[in-house]
Amino acid sequence: MSRKQHIAIFTTASLPWMTGTAVNPLFRAAYLAKNGDREVTLVIPWLSIKDQELVYPNNITFNSASEHDSYVRHWLEARIDFQSCFNIKFYPSKFSRDKRSILPVGDITETIPDEEADIAILEEPEHLNWYHHGRRWKTKFRQVIGIIHTNYLEYVKREKNGPLLSLVVKYANTWVTRIYCHKIIRLSAATQDFPRSVICNVHGVNPKFLEIGKAKLAHLQRGELAFTKGAYYIGKMVWSKGYKELLKLLSKYQQKLTGVQVDLYGSGEDSDQVQQAAEMLSLAVRVYPGRDHADPQFHDYKVFLNPSTTDVVCTTTAEALAMGKIVICANHPSNDFFKQFPNCYIYNDDDDFVKLTIKALAEEPSPLPDHLRHQLSWEAATERFLTAAELDPVVPEKSPASSSKPFFSSSFKSRKSKRNLEEASVYLHQKISGIEVARRAFGAIPKSLKPDDQLCKELGLVIAEKKPSRRR
Numbered sequence: 001m002s003r004k005q006h007i008a009i010f011t012t013a014s015l016p017w018m019t020g021t022a023v024n025p026l027f028r029a030a031y032l033a034k035n036g037d038r039e040v041t042l043v044i045p046w047l048s049i050k051d052q053e054l055v056y057p058n059n060i061t062f063n064s065a066s067e068h069d070s071y072v073r074h075w076l077e078a079r080i081d082f083q084s085c086f087n088i089k090f091y092p093s094k095f096s097r098d099k100r101s102i103l104p105v106g107d108i109t110e111t112i113p114d115e116e117a118d119i120a121i122l123e124e125p126e127h128l129n130w131y132h133h134g135r136r137w138k139t140k141f142r143q144v145i146g147i148i149h150t151n152y153l154e155y156v157k158r159e160k161n162g163p164l165l166s167l168v169v170k171y172a173n174t175w176v177t178r179i180y181c182h183k184i185i186r187l188s189a190a191t192q193d194f195p196r197s198v199i200c201n202v203h204g205v206n207p208k209f210l211e212i213g214k215a216k217l218a219h220l221q222r223g224e225l226a227f228t229k230g231a232y233y234i235g236k237m238v239w240s241k242g243y244k245e246l247l248k249l250l251s252k253y254q255q256k257l258t259g260v261q262v263d264l265y266g267s268g269e270d271s272d273q274v275q276q277a278a279e280m281l282s283l284a285v286r287v288y289p290g291r292d293h294a295d296p297q298f299h300d301y302k303v304f305l306n307p308s309t310t311d312v313v314c315t316t317t318a319e320a321l322a323m324g325k326i327v328i329c330a331n332h333p334s335n336d337f338f339k340q341f342p343n344c345y346i347y348n349d350d351d352d353f354v355k356l357t358i359k360a361l362a363e364e365p366s367p368l369p370d371h372l373r374h375q376l377s378w379e380a381a382t383e384r385f386l387t388a389a390e391l392d393p394v395v396p397e398k399s400p401a402s403s404s405k406p407f408f409s410s411s412f413k414s415r416k417s418k419r420n421l422e423e424a425s426v427y428l429h430q431k432i433s434g435i436e437v438a439r440r441a442f443g444a445i446p447k448s449l450k451p452d453d454q455l456c457k458e459l460g461l462v463i464a465e466k467k468p469s470r471r472r
Helices: 020-032 049-055 065-077 125-129 152-157 162-180 207-221 243-252 271-279 315-322 333-340 350-362 370-375 378-389 402-433 436-441 453-459
Strands: 005-010 038-046 087-096 101-104 119-123 143-148 183-186 197-199 229-234 261-265 284-288 301-306 326-330 344-347
Touching (some): 005 020, 020 119, 020 315, 020 378, 038 065, 038 453, 087 453, 101 125, 125 143, 183 378, 207 315, 207 370, 229 350, 243 261, 243 271, 271 284, 301 350, 326 333, 326 350, 333 344, 344 350, 402 436
Parallel strands (some): 005 038, 005 119, 038 087, 119 143, 143 183, 183 197, 229 301, 301 326, 326 344
Antiparallel strands (some): 087 101
């Protein structure tokens, strides 16, 4: 009997923070474990209470890892129609206010015992490894697959000294993924290029969205009115998430779009500014707090407007298509996957956006064929992932025949040279990431080289003994 694959999925966020790196790895774990032929562990960040209060919405906090585990499972089980059978483990982490991100603390490879270390999936491998100091991933795990979620370069370019910072981040991302991953999966061509990478959208949508779409299709097939509202947009309310582009378009073409009403839903740092900008328009643009996209409030909207180009693959676009809506989005690499859907209207310029918006509001969406509905599902996403990651058991290579010995010798030397170069690169990264001053210079959270006593206590980790101070 062949040994089951052990898959550990490490990610950079967790519910109740409703972000892509919290939701998508959770569904990935559930669907990879669905058939019972793999042992799957989802490894998510644990934050102390003070950091939880900064990150999690609606004053939700957890006093223990088991309490957090229960919350995550309850959320998932309300959205899938099968019993999830994977493990959840936590690694120590802290929240970086300036980066608005959760960063690992200490060596998070230790979360998985050596006897269970087989395949590691790193969701946002660059993010997980910028400051990694500890066991080398490719030494501990047989295969290490990185999945690129975020277009960090696009965000960095919008900051002060953006062009210079983007070059630094691009180099750092390439460096750490090269030395710590065997293969990289880019969700779309919107990201920077990475060594040993393939482009494949390995994400699906919450099954609830597909159910909503089927219900809307039934209305249309009965000749009933399925959509009674016009256009909307939903996303984290920060300018970089498409609000700047959308309000600019609405402002520029107010006369051509007379009579059109657009509703914006989101919460974030720029909510007040977005509200003020919307109020200055003569168009009816209403702004509401963010809520779950599956909320009945959204079911009756017909057109989803999404001019954002900072996403790698926009989850809300996929959800809108799954619900049977018409989506209007830019001709951009992040939207390549959606071009196969008849309800996805791609615009090339501002005039196109106006024409397609008016057209979409005047007609009904096309019925979504079964094969395209399947493409949006997590079943299809899991199939695509397994193909892209090539997770079949490794078959040992046979020894080459004597006739190929000269070629083998040359090839062997080349591989050895590359391996030595990579080992040197790993050594350099480990040296730099192990120096507190260097870590802080590159943006690490102070004193994050090892978990503090509080994190150790909350996760049941061994508290390192403090060296006694020397008396002079």
